[in-house]
Amino acid sequence: MLDSNDLLETVKQAAYEAGTLLREGYSQKGRIDFEQKGASDFVTYYDTTAENIIIDCIGSAFPDIAFLGEESGLTPSSDSDYTVVIDPLDGTNNFLHGVPHFSVSIAVTKGNELVMGVVYQPLLDEMLWAAQGMGAFLNDRKLTTPSPRPMTELLVSTCLPYHAKGDCATALNQLTMLMPQVAGIRSPGSAALEVAYVSLGRFDAFWSQGAKLEFWDIAAGIVIAREAGCVVTDLNGEPNPGDWNSLLAAHPERHGQLLTLMKND
Incomplete structure (x- = not known):
């Protein structure tokens, strides 16, 4: 065994x-x-x-x-x-x-x-x-669950679509909805690391829908963020979708707010 x-x-x-x-x-x-x-x-x-x-x-x-x-x-x-x-x-x-x-x-x-x-x-x-x-x-x-910051202090990470890899219009709409609400948005370029960084509070949340992320890009980060006390779902709120076409990882007190915001794009 x-x-x-x-x-x-x-x-x-x-x-x-x-x-x-x-x-x-x-x-x-x-x-x-x-x-x-x-x-x-x-x-x-x-x-x-x-x-x-x-x-x-x-x-x-x-x-x-x-x-x-x-x-x-x-x-x-x-x-x-x-x-x-x-x-x-x-x-x-x-x-x-x-x-x-x-x-x-x-x-x-x-x-x-x-x-x-x-x-x-x-x-x-x-x-x-x-x-x-x-x-x-x-x-x-x-790690312990990071303390939640107010929405206006959130530093949020994302992956953005380039060339033919994803839905630019969706990503831009979501950026437009989120930018006035938070302190900053970053797209550093390693989704695995950035999802995992939510567990440390280096980022307050990670989201992606427009970019095309593969399972291997996010799988390890999902486990780490969840075990640190964060909530991870797709943008329909599903915790274990059959196919991860979108992602939102955040503190439990901010996840619902961000999910509602993204659904209004």
């Missing part, structure tokens, strides 16, 4: 090893080679190698487990209910441009339920992690 504590520690170790590669790659001088998968969608040696490091690390300890990777796709398992969901380099565009905001994101599902999440920022050596029922942590420090 799979030991969930062992799996969690292995996932954390895999994130650290992948992050070490990314930190070394980021420190190199000069242009990083890449391939373009689609509009504003790039892949580098570091994406694919980091994903392989994660799969090798976890797969060697848990050979029956399934994987869903951004670069490698689905590797199913007939013997395990667990699937490891991997974004080996969330924020590739930032990484390519020398912007120090990117992360390794690894989540674990059991059946259709998110049960573990790890988001590692290698440049800061900050590992945000959580497991269902255990709470959320920054490295070894357990």
Whole structure:
């Protein structure tokens, strides 16, 4: 039988090893080679190698487990209910441009339920992690639910659509509704990290609908934010939709207000 504590520690170790590669790659001088998968969608040696490091690390300890990777796709398992969901380099565009905001994101599902999440920022050596029922942590420090700020003091993060990746009109409408209500809106470029940052209070909320986010972009952050006491749903208020086409993570006292605001777009 799979030991969930062992799996969690292995996932954390895999994130650290992948992050070490990314930190070394980021420190190199000069242009990083890449391939373009689609509009504003790039892949580098570091994406694919980091994903392989994660799969090798976890797969060697848990050979029956399934994987869903951004670069490698689905590797199913007939013997395990667990699937490891991997974004080996969330924020590739930032990484390519020398912007120090990117992360390794690894989540674990059991059946259709998110049960573990790890988001590692290698440049800061900050590992945000959580497991269902255990709470959320920054490295070894357990997190408590951040105090809610008034709406007029909120700093909110989002992902915006570029090129053909999403619905620009929806994103602009929601920005127009939100901008007069809050203290600031940011789009730093690593959704996994920004959803997880809601658990720290670095952002008071994260929302996205216009941008096209994949499950591996947000899965780990969802677990961390929830275990820190935040509410995470789609913009219809569904806590576990079949397909995450939108997202809102916020403090319980602000989630409903923001949800109502977004629905009026």
